[in-house]
Amino acid sequence: MTQYLASRKAAVRPSPTIELALKLQQMKAEGHDIISLGQGELDFATPEHIAEAGIAAIRGGQTKYTASSGTPELKAAIAAKFERENGLSYKPSQIIAGNGAKQLVFNALMATLDAGDEVIIPAPYWVSYPDMVSLAGGTPVIAPCTAANGWKLTPETLAAALTPKTKWVLLNSPNNPTGALYSEADIAALCKVLADHHTLIMADDIYELVVHEGSFATPAAVAPELADRILTVNGVSKGYAMTGWRLGYAAGPEWLVRAMDILQSQSTSNPSAISQAATVAALTAPADFLPERNARLKARRDMVIAAIDKMPGITCATPPASFYVFPDCTGLFGARTPEGKVIESDMDVADFLLTEGRIGVVPGSAFGTPGYLRLAYALDDARLEEAMQRAIAALETLQLAVPA
Numbered sequence: 506m507t508q509y510l511a512s513r514k515a516a517v518r519p520s521p522t523i524e525l526a527l528k529l530q531q532m533k534a535e536g537h538d539i540i541s542l543g544q545g546e547l548d549f550a551t552p553e554h555i556a557e558a559g560i561a562a563i564r565g566g567q568t569k570y571t572a573s574s575g576t577p578e579l580k581a582a583i584a585a586k587f588e589r590e591n592g593l594s595y596k597p598s599q600i601i602a603g604n605g606a607k608q609l610v611f612n613a614l615m616a617t618l619d620a621g622d623e624v625i626i627p628a629p630y631w632v633s634y635p636d637m638v639s640l641a642g643g644t645p646v647i648a649p650c651t652a653a654n655g656w657k658l659t660p661e662t663l664a665a666a667l668t669p670k671t672k673w674v675l676l677n678s679p680n681n682p683t684g685a686l687y688s689e690a691d692i693a694a695l696c697k698v699l700a701d702h703h704t705l706i707m708a709d710d711i712y713e714l715v716v717h718e719g720s721f722a723t724p725a726a727v728a729p730e731l732a733d734r735i736l737t738v739n740g741v742s743k744g745y746a747m748t749g750w751r752l753g754y755a756a757g758p759e760w761l762v763r764a765m766d767i768l769q770s771q772s773t774s775n776p777s778a779i780s781q782a783a784t785v786a787a788l789t790a791p792a793d794f795l796p797e798r799n800a801r802l803k804a805r806r807d808m809v810i811a812a813i814d815k816m817p818g819i820t821c822a823t824p825p826a827s828f829y830v831f832p833d834c835t836g837l838f839g840a841r842t843p844e845g846k847v848i849e850s851d852m853d854v855a856d857f858l859l860t861e862g863r864i865g866v867v868p869g870s871a872f873g874t875p876g877y878l879r880l881a882y883a884l885d886d887a888r889l890e891e892a893m894q895r896a897i898a899a900l901e902t903l904q905l906a907v908p909a
């Protein structure tokens with residue numbers, strides 16, 4: 506019956522890790538105790554005062570449609586957040602709320618891309634970017650970044666990727682999957698390259714609040730002269746542990762935000778009125794729960810890095826932000842499992858860790874960078890420690906091609 510599918514559907518690839526994900530689900534269903542380090546979501550609960558605001562919204566009857574781009578109260582809270590935390594001034598007409606940052610990235614691409622338009626995506630990238638670009642009819646142009654450069658896009662690589670067809674450059678800091686954090690100077694150097702190229706710039710700041718070392722910076726604040734081409738995307742999913750509430754927001758030039766709003770009004774309409782009310786509470790009250798949560802995350806990160814140091818064939822630098830580590834597993838290539846299978850790729854490493862270690866990790870191939878793994882340390886300390894012990898024990902059964 507696939508003849509019923511639109512050709513548009515072909516633009517979206519099945520995830521390269523689908524088989525691995527299915528195997529994990531199957532092993533779980535068979536009763537195996539699998540620890541998944543694959544989820545890009547914090548184990549923390551939504552802070553109490555935010556949850557209460559959601560409950561109060563339901564009880565108070567805030568259960569109707571709102572303006573498709575969000576309530577005036579929410580837009581005011583978002584504008585105040587940008588002003589207070591980023592030094593950016595936006596009018597309500599420059600702000601839109603949607604069903605997660607994801608929908609806003611999608612709407613922005615749908616509103617602007619024509620066939621042949623190119624979008625520069627630094628790799629490793631968030632898995633959804635290339636498919637969203639393709640779905641919107643554009644062409645993803647992958648700009649590779651290296652571990653040696655802290656996984657950050659360099660001005661030279663950016664300059665080499667730009668063509669007259671480039672319509673967008675997607676920047677994501679703190680980064681998923683690497684945990685890279687672009688400094689003000691890093692962003693200024695990229696913006697300098699972009700000054701003479703009339704591309705749009707998307708700053709995906711969704712991990713803004715999860716920083717362990719260094720300071721967060723955002724392109725619209727670093728290069729205000731480019732602000733009329735910058736869309737800043739953010740949301741409450743990561744910093745406020747609100748993934749399930751589905752509330753993201755974006756701010757940028759009025760013409761773009763209006764176009765995104767029109768698309769949204771003819772597809773999903775407003776994000777949940779209840780989530781909007783909860784987000785007003787999130788953005789207006791002091792985030793005093795954050796230092797303690799981030800300290801816990803940092804301790805977990807350090808524990809994971811220390812454990813990786815004990816893993817034969819795997820190496821990892823300490824990432825300054827987000828809740829991911831992105832270790833190099835190429836030292837395992839050529840290794841032989843006790844069953845005699847030879848490990849040849851990051852997919853094989855992830856499969857081995859699942860089968861033998863009963864832990865789930867995501868191969869770097871999913872993020873456009875084979876030879877690496879992504880581990881999310883967003884689960885409780887005891888389980889995380891157990892996962893690391895399992896990984897070490899499983900990897901020690903391998904016969905390495907080049908002994909560690």
Ligand SMILES: Cc1ncc(COP(=O)(O)O)c(C=O)c1O
Nearest residue numbers: 545605606607631681740742753
């Ligand atoms: C880089 C990046 N951008 C955007 C999102 C989407 O976040 P939201 O839950 O707000 O849709 C994610 C979620 O994993 C992400 O990693």
